[in-house]
Amino acid sequence: MTTNAQRPRQKLIILFSGKRKTNRDFLASALLSQLDESVAEIVRICEPVKKLWTIKMALKDDDLRGPLKEQYRKEMIIWSDKVRAQLPTFFCSEAFRSAEKPITIVSDIRHYTDMDYFINFNIPLLAVRIDASDEKRKKRGWVFTKGIDDTKTECELDDFKEWDYVIDSDTRGNAQNIFENIKCHVKYILKT
Secondary structure (H helix, E strand, O other): OOOHHHOOOOOEEEEEEEOOOOOHHHHHHHHHHHOOOOOEEEEOOHHHHHHHHHHHHOOOHHHHOOOHHHHHHHHHHHHHHHHHHHOOOHHHHHHHOOOOOOEEEEOOOOOHHHHHHHHOOOOOEEEEEEEOOHHHHHHOOOOOOOOOOOOHHHHHHHHOOOOOEEEEOOOOOOHHHHHHHHHHHHHHHHHO
């Protein structure tokens, strides 16, 4: 549980969730570009996972930015799941340390424990799910990989039904309307 001393300075946290190649990061960045970047930022839970993995494996920081990331992905998931088994919110906590602005977009919620971590701050949250058909994901370079795409990391939130918004990234037709609604939330929150 978060104590008042640990309470973040955020006034609103926007949680993005979606599978690989759903354009989740692209859409999080697109939303950020429509907000005032002096009050909004993106935090990625995957960053401390990658950073600590590169240290563990004695890799260079850039090694997980390109094609090598796919080579290590399965091992990295297994390792990060072991860390989460001991400390369920470790990576959330590490990622959120850098958050400083009133509006924080977390671009990669993947677990119920991730959701719980942010819910425990007891400040306004918006949960946004990004969906895409397998066909569209394949066009973006996704290939189903056993041991990756069928793991908790990719599937745990599939049955979660309490999303505030769901964006269909196949067409992105509803994305701008949802962004407009989110911007209204942001304006209201910043005034309070």
